[in-house]
Amino acid sequence: MPRIDRRSFLTSGLAAAAIWRPLGSARAENFRTDPFSLGVGSGSPKADSVVLWTRLILDDASAATSADPFAPVPKQVAGPIDVEWMVAEDEAFSKPVRSGLYRAVPEFAHSLHVEVKGLQPGRWYFYRFRSGNAQSPIGRTRTAPEGVDGFRFAFASCQQYEQGFYSAYGDMAKKDLDLVVHLGDYIYERTYGAGLVRRHGAGVPSMLYEFRDRYALYKSDPELQAAHAAFPWLAAWDDHEVTNNYATDRAPDAPNPAEFLARRRAAYQAWFEHMPVHPDLAAGFDALRIFGHHRFGSLLGLTLLDTRQYRSPQLETSASDDRPERTMLGPAQEEWLARTLGASQAKWNIIAQQTLLSERDTRAGPATGYNLDGWDGYRAARSRLLDAVQISKAANPIVIGGDLHAFYAADVKRDFSDEKAAPIATEFVGGSITSDSPSEASLAAALAENPHLRFASDKHGYAIMRLNDRSAEVDFIGVADRKQRNSPASVFQSFAVSDGIAGVNRL
Ligand SMILES: [Fe+2]
Structure with a gap:
């Protein structure tokens, strides 16, 4: 190139x-x-x-x-x-x-x-x-291909600016890719962690000009610019584009929903202004339909989901009642997803969303611990999504996500407690570009506790998926040191999914 x-x-x-x-x-x-x-x-x-x-x-x-x-x-x-x-x-x-x-x-x-x-x-x-x-x-x-026998895309998420440099993007820009998919946390609204390598130089944004300034700061990074200049992108947001752990019109740092929706509107507008998304989105920012289906010839259908804008409030505790009407995608997006998967003729169907879809109990032994900001806090909604995947008979469903600041590969089960059940889909979560990762010990506990989680890593970086008629191959790519500029990156683990057989194969 x-x-x-x-x-x-x-x-x-x-x-x-x-x-x-x-x-x-x-x-x-x-x-x-x-x-x-x-x-x-x-x-x-x-x-x-x-x-x-x-x-x-x-x-x-x-x-x-x-x-x-x-x-x-x-x-x-x-x-x-x-x-x-x-x-x-x-x-x-x-x-x-x-x-x-x-x-x-x-x-x-x-x-x-x-x-x-x-x-x-x-x-x-x-x-x-x-x-x-x-x-x-x-x-x-x-441009997207018509018929095609090979396609390569990267997926990335979680790029807290203060916690590291964008060496991962410098590496990505040199790769041979058809597309980049960003799964959210493109900006962060506030400072997190320690050992920061650079600073926001401003507080938590709530006004439009403050969100614009935050995007301008992140986008001033030459390696992020290089990755944008090299490939077309698809982008979806997660929570930090507005504020941590928000759900529809609620947020932990926003006691007043009306005030929060004004902040959210500013954040959504600034997101639009800084992403290479369709101009029609500018019609209004009180709500912004960013979910969509993207077709890349007969090989790939990619449904990009929005798991933030329409979700029910977080449960208070794991033991709280997850009533069936609780939703992650909202009824309209759920219905659209079922219809879209049902109509897809693609060989590979990528469901791109923000976080880990598969169940993850983070506590060893009989006690359980779940991330209530993820799908484990929205079990009924997850069941409906898995039903939709199965009923649609969409070929080769593969879920991709981010959010956890760790890499995961998983066999997606209809019932995660059934160890013998065959996977109905395959899942890959990309690590964070820079954002602080959980401890190695916590990842080891998650692997031990959840047999369907087949691999986890606390490295920082991104993932590449290569698709052809026979298989989907995934490379997990890690940077040596996110705290150093121009840190080298390399593939540290690869996987394959065979056509017609869901499940992770470690290479
Ligand atoms: Fe994040």
């Missing part, structure tokens, strides 16, 4: 004129600092379209506080700004295929969500943006 260029200002007007068509009546800005400092990204790939993303950062504040008393008064750039985008078949942009203008508006933090249509399936494309005297770095993206 060609190297992705770092950001650069236009230096040659002649070269630029050859590449970009005239801006015409579009408003151009003379930027004093690089407005593309958050990088570029793409997402929601379909066979004939993809969404391009960037967000302009306008540094009028630093200009206003310039130490040079003779510096010109900063230009007011808070209004709409026209940005030209271009898609080409090659990195030199000698074969342009689509281009256009997009008006970035302050109401959406000058973010761009450009849906580019009319593309060819299963192809690499290069893209970039320009506005005034500024030009973005070059991004690379790939």
Whole structure:
């Protein structure tokens, strides 16, 4: 793969004129600092379209506080700004295929969500943006294939900025992938843990501008930018994009649901503004439908779920009554999932959600301990999901998740207490990119206590899944030291799932 260029200002007007068509009546800005400092990204790939993303950062504040008393008064750039985008078949942009203008508006933090249509399936494309005297770095993206005999994607989650560097993303960006799936905890709302390597430099966000600033901080990381620039992404959130352990309109740090929903609306809007998701999501942020089905030829159907927005409040204790009406997905998403799986003709059906679906008793011996923020706190809902998987007869169901800050591989049972039962699906949870992991001892206890949990690791990193006609292979990739910049990463465990036979096979 060609190297992705770092950001650069236009230096040659002649070269630029050859590449970009005239801006015409579009408003151009003379930027004093690089407005593309958050990088570029793409997402929601379909066979004939993809969404391009960037967000302009306008540094009028630093200009206003310039130490040079003779510096010109900063230009007011808070209004709409026209940005030209271009898609080409090659990195030199000698074969342009689509281009256009997009008006970035302050109401959406000058973010761009450009849906580019009319593309060819299963192809690499290069893209970039320009506005005034500024030009973005070059991004690379790939449309979904039609028929296909191989597909590779990475999945990642949990990237607390203060707890480590993004070496995992630096490694991911160099891999040969068709897609990246982010399963949540892209930002964290507050400081956790000790031994921090960098700081948020701000408190817990509740206002829109505070969430925007948090995303801008995370997205200033060059390795995260490299992973966005290299592949199209699909993204779902978990809790920390709003606040820890929230459920629908309740949160431990929010006594007033109405106030919390205002905070949630701000958080959802900021999430939209910083993710390469479809522009139609901007219709409203009181609720945001992010769950969806993504098809990659005949090989892969990927259902991306939202386990946060619609869930019932957490149980008080493990012994609390898990009434059947309690829900994790909400009735509409549940019904949609059953219908979507039932209609899927794909060879592999990935159910991408936020956490571990399989049961996990964390206490040794006859006593039990469950994570009530996970599916173990929503047992009736889990049973309905497993019923839906079975009834749908969707081929080769594989569940992927994050949230636990540990890697897991599991045989998904219809009844987890039945050790002899054959698995009905296979599950892989990716470790955290940086967020603090549980102790090795607690993982060993979970493995000993739950025979269907086949593997666990407290390493930090991400996972890659490779699909073909015969098997799905999964690599767990760990970084040597998340507290070091550019720490090397390597595959530390691989698995295979055979076509037609659910269950983990350790390689
Ligand atoms: Fe997390």
